[in-house]
Amino acid sequence: MILLVLAIICLGAAAFIVGELITQPAQERDRFFRRVASYGEQQQQILKVTEQSLKTRLGTPIIERFAKLVLRVNPKTTIDGVAYKLVSAGVSRRISPTTFLALKGILPIVLGLLGLAFASSQSPLMAFAIIVGLGALGFIGPDYVINSKIKSRQEKIRAQLPDALDLLAVSVEAGLGFDSAVSKLTESLTGPLIDEFNLTLSEMRVGESRPEALRKMSERAQVTELSAFTRALIQADTLGISLGRILRIQASDTRERRQAMAEERAMKAPIKMLFPTVLFIFPSMFIVTIGPAFLALKGLFG
Numbered sequence: 001m002i003l004l005v006l007a008i009i010c011l012g013a014a015a016f017i018v019g020e021l022i023t024q025p026a027q028e029r030d031r032f033f034r035r036v037a038s039y040g041e042q043q044q045q046i047l048k049v050t051e052q053s054l055k056t057r058l059g060t061p062i063i064e065r066f067a068k069l070v071l072r073v074n075p076k077t078t079i080d081g082v083a084y085k086l087v088s089a090g091v092s093r094r095i096s097p098t099t100f101l102a103l104k105g106i107l108p109i110v111l112g113l114l115g116l117a118f119a120s121s122q123s124p125l126m127a128f129a130i131i132v133g134l135g136a137l138g139f140i141g142p143d144y145v146i147n148s149k150i151k152s153r154q155e156k157i158r159a160q161l162p163d164a165l166d167l168l169a170v171s172v173e174a175g176l177g178f179d180s181a182v183s184k185l186t187e188s189l190t191g192p193l194i195d196e197f198n199l200t201l202s203e204m205r206v207g208e209s210r211p212e213a214l215r216k217m218s219e220r221a222q223v224t225e226l227s228a229f230t231r232a233l234i235q236a237d238t239l240g241i242s243l244g245r246i247l248r249i250q251a252s253d254t255r256e257r258r259q260a261m262a263e264e265r266a267m268k269a270p271i272k273m274l275f276p277t278v279l280f281i282f283p284s285m286f287i288v289t290i291g292p293a294f295l296a297l298k299g300l301f302g
Helices: 002-038 042-072 079-089 096-118 123-174 178-188 192-205 212-220 224-239 243-301
Strands: none
Touching: 002 096, 002 224, 079 096, 079 123, 079 212, 096 123, 123 178, 123 192, 123 224, 123 243, 178 192, 192 212, 212 224, 224 243
8 A cells, every 4th residue: 555655656756757847948938938028028019019910911901902892882982081971970080991991891791691591491582682681781781870970979069069168158258268268178078079179179289270170170070050150260260259259159049059959859759759659559559449349249249
């Protein structure tokens, strides 16, 4: 028994020594990497750069090819137009125009293959319709999403504009210049409108004239109230009119427009509710009210 225990101990020690000898190069390499990483984490940076360059070498050509394919299929689409839409939607920092176009080229192929897989048991005509429909959905879908984001962003800008103009008016009347008032506004509020003001302020700080920066903001947002505000502000700056008064007038006018738009939507609500009421509520009411009488009549005459 003692000999068996000693044999097991010797075998374990031999296995440990052999394992240490085998793994010694790897351990030395790990210790070397840890020493290098301790001096500014250079090894991690090298790995990140290598991974990024690999993604760039593989992904960029594919994205560019699909983007060029979409531009050929739809000649009316341009890189500048797509970039303008992405800026208006507020997603230009997350997706580039080339990536967006490549997405429009990749999605139809992916959805078409999925349609081919699911429609294999259908008739040829039905399978063709499913594949074409999913392909068209993949091509049109990104544009629909971007247009929805643009409309949602415009609504948020329109809702936030009166409060922002009130704050600008108070700041200007307190003695601040327009640039300082806009800077104070960006520090106090958040939202799509504040992002536009922040971008406009950055353009003015790098040397862009105020009228040109305001005109670009109006073109990006495509909101009627904001366009009226920028035009009034440019005219006031050109003619030397008091900015505080202009801002007060524009804030009041914008608030009245928002109230009128809310009243218009409230007036349209009954008409929009008519179709769901007729389609879903009235049939249920008829079943509940007429159903028992119908069953009673059926019992009498049956």
